[in-house]
Amino acid sequence: MEVMIRMNNIILHPGIILILSGIIAALVPEKIRKIIMILGPAGAITAMLALDYGTVLTVPFINGIELMLVNVDRLSYVFGMVFSMMSLIGSVYALHNKGSLETTASLCYAGSSIGVTLAGDWLTLIFFWELMAASSLFLVWANRSEKAVKAGFRYLLVHMFGGNCLLIGIIFKVNGGDMLISNVTAVHDAAFWLILLGIAINAAIPPFHSWLTDAYPEANVTGSVFLSSFTTKVAVYCLIRMFAGTSFLIWFGVAMALYGALFAIMENDVRRLLSYHIISQVGFMVAGVGIGTPLALDGATAHAFSHILYKSLLFMGAGAIITATGINKINQLGGLAKKMPFVCVAFTVGAFSISGVPLFNGFISKSITVSAACEAGYPLAELLLLVASVGTFLHVVMKMLYFIFFGEDKGIEVKPLPKNMYVAMSIGSVLCILYGVFPDLLYRFLPYDFEYHPFTWDHIMQYVQLLVTGVVPFIMYLEHMEPLSKISLDTDWFYRKPFAALVRVISSLCVTVQIGLGAFFKSIYDGVRRASKNPLVFIGEHGITEYEGIESSKIAASSAASAISGTSADVIADNAEAVFDGDFAGNDIDGKLAAEIKEEAEERAFDNNQLDSADVYDPDKEREPIGDIMSVVIFTFIAAAAFIAAVFM
């Protein structure tokens, strides 16, 4: 592939602008940080607008390799643009945050996501990919709760595994001479499967999805807004770029769409329910990638664009509810429509968008994928995606709106929200409606040429019938839809229960081995230590053990103590242990220690005027005889030294 490098204008990388903003935000005071939180994303949007299709930026790397930091085409442009927009909306929503950790993590996270999107070669992609994983981890940890820390560690493990799979696949590619990112479906080799696995984990394709529903609800409400927008959509971008037309992905996508809908029906936690819904909606995109026709790929791209906007709006609404009430369980909420009317309207806009109600942005994108399934000859996939759409309507519009805003008033006290939250939700709501009413604002940027008209009678009537009829089973089974104070086991159960038990067993085995080996190596260490301090240990039948050495020191100290005041020799003998450790081999008692011995002996003598005969130290009583006369001479010398030191210092 011949690459044309445009360097006639300075190319600013939107992702790097965000990452630098994040780093600067960590170093400056709060007031300046708030300015950077707006200027950084605004700069990224500006830089993104300045990029033209075909823009390429390369930088030299090692061994003559050039990294392609920027490679703009229609696909990367759409994703880069919506990521930039989302970084601004998310930053406005989080403007009231005090700490710098979350700000830095969120800007680096958004920046690295754009970095992946604009990357032209594999090495650049994996660099930003790993940076994205690391920064998103700190977004989870920014909550600092015990649950968040634990969920963060699980998130880290899963993403390290996925990242390493991707890295190995990329190494295979690079070794094979493929430096530039391209569709990898031609050969189903190891690189294909490893790269697919790495991306599938980030796309939350079951059974690799539970990191999402585990970690996202544990982040701060502001962090969740960012988290909901980037990781899975970056993975969708990569799937479109590399795996378009991989037909088995259709069924993974359909399974995701239904799986998320089913688990969402059972869920009680507001943000976990929305997290399940991310899985469901990403399923539509994955199915589109599998179908692989231009219409389907555009549908996946458009739906990712719409999804980022309406899902972030829903997370912002959920965050507003949690901030205002301190409650995140649906069964503890109710009757909030009157108390939080603005949030109710914004949440309704998001809920209508995600359900595909005509004139909201979900309709103009979701219907493309469904139509593409029909046109590509996958009627069953189309049918199941329609059922998943009904499921979406059931649990987001009916369940969440009904139980949170219009259900029984639980008399919850509502705290006022920061104004920036209202501003961010307003921007999100306006964009959802704007793109829903004027779909060409999005369609003209889509990467593949296609002709699609969402506002036809059959499309509109189809969704009207689906959504209106979806109300009926909800009302019929209202008592079953009421959330319970329970959690649902998911695939994370495998690594949170049996795998954790296995790790505990292995750990205890390791500890046992460690103790055994430790004792062995300690005996070697002790021998070496004794030998280094006093080579005379090699002389005689038994040598001088540490124990004997200490005891000998005690004799010396005892003699010194007796000479001082006739006080309890045990205290002095204990201190002699330190003397032994300090400088036994040199036969030179440290002056300070000797002074301490004297001082302590005097204190003890003051406290105990009479020595109890039992307290008198009897060396023969406890110790083994030293089997070498030379050792006795040495210890006698030490005793004399201790005596002299105690008297004169």
Next chain:
Amino acid sequence: MMKKGTKRKIYLIAAVVCIVSVIAEIMFAHPHGHEIWHTVPGADIVIAFVGGWILILTATKIMAPILQRKEDYYDGGDDKDE
């Protein structure tokens, strides 16, 4: 919980909207597929009702008894809910 009268009103409104949409579909829509749910007017009503019904019952009657646990399950709570 929702009153019976309210439920009845909702059913009525849903029925009216569905009837109107079927009429509109017959009069104005041009189906673009060949499957039965593309050609028969109002087929999406059946899909939505049956699909929604299956989803709710699958989640609440089959999955929930098997998969749901107490909220403190991962924090040392009982293995199985009572």
